[in-house]
């Protein structure tokens with residue numbers, strides 16, 4: 001009976017996230033193309049680690065902006081996403097480039113990737129919080145990602161941050177949510193679907209238990225996440241570049257890692 005219930009919840013959850021992202025597809029495409037440090041900082045880390053010879057899996061890859069960026073710098077990219085609607089945007093975005101030959105688009109779920117063989121990829125990117133949206137299936141997702149990644153290869157993983165969410169709750173005057181979040185595991189609603197926010201220790205452990213060594217941890221972004229939209233909008237052109245440069249320096253400071261609402265982990269499969 002329990003097994004039946006677990007299976008039901010699993011299928012239900014898969015369907016729900018797919019439906020939610022089908023509805024959010026247009027907004028997701030806008031977000032990926034927007035001037036935002038939440039999407040730009042992970043890209044800086046991707047560019048720092050990707051190699052010409054890499055065969056990349058972009059897991060939960062969205063509408064393809066990261067896949068296009070990576071295809072310019074590596075051998076091949078497979079973009080996997082759960083939402084057919086999101087993938088329609090990805091297809092259209094990729095068709096506008098000369099990189100179609102280098103990018104394969106697939107619908108699929110990061111928690112179960114039988115379409116890929118073991119050690120098929122040499123670089124794995126899972127940024128933008130899919131590992132948070134899978135909630136309790138995060139252990140399966142991590143296991144699957146490790147299975148398809150070749151030994152000594154790099155994984156770049158982005159997730160929602162427990163401390164960042166607490167800061168955000170407090171900034172909105174929501175003390176109760178902040179206290180509850182501090183005590184327990186994090187299953188909460190941010191702007192999008194239900195999500196699981198990680199503490200730095202928790203994600204570090206999950207990665208280590210799955211045979212990874214941590215290379216870098218960043219808060220993406222750090223202080224910009226705490227600014228009001230009015231202040232953020234003041235930073236344009238050169239000022240924007242200056243802010244981004246400053247954030248790139250701040251985002252890896254160990255004493256500030258919990259400030260932003262997202263965390264980024266760069267790890268190597270040992």
Ligand SMILES: C[S@@+](CC[C@H](N)C(=O)[O-])C[C@H]1O[C@@H](n2cnc3c(N)ncnc32)[C@H](O)[C@@H]1O
Nearest residue numbers: 021060061062081082083086109110127128130
């Ligand atoms: C916030 S978007 C991030 C997109 C892109 N990686 C980026 O950082 O710009 C999250 C994406 O993950 C996808 N997603 C969520 N859960 C997933 C799962 N279990 N398997 C595959 N994709 C998933 C969603 O459909 C959505 O396109």
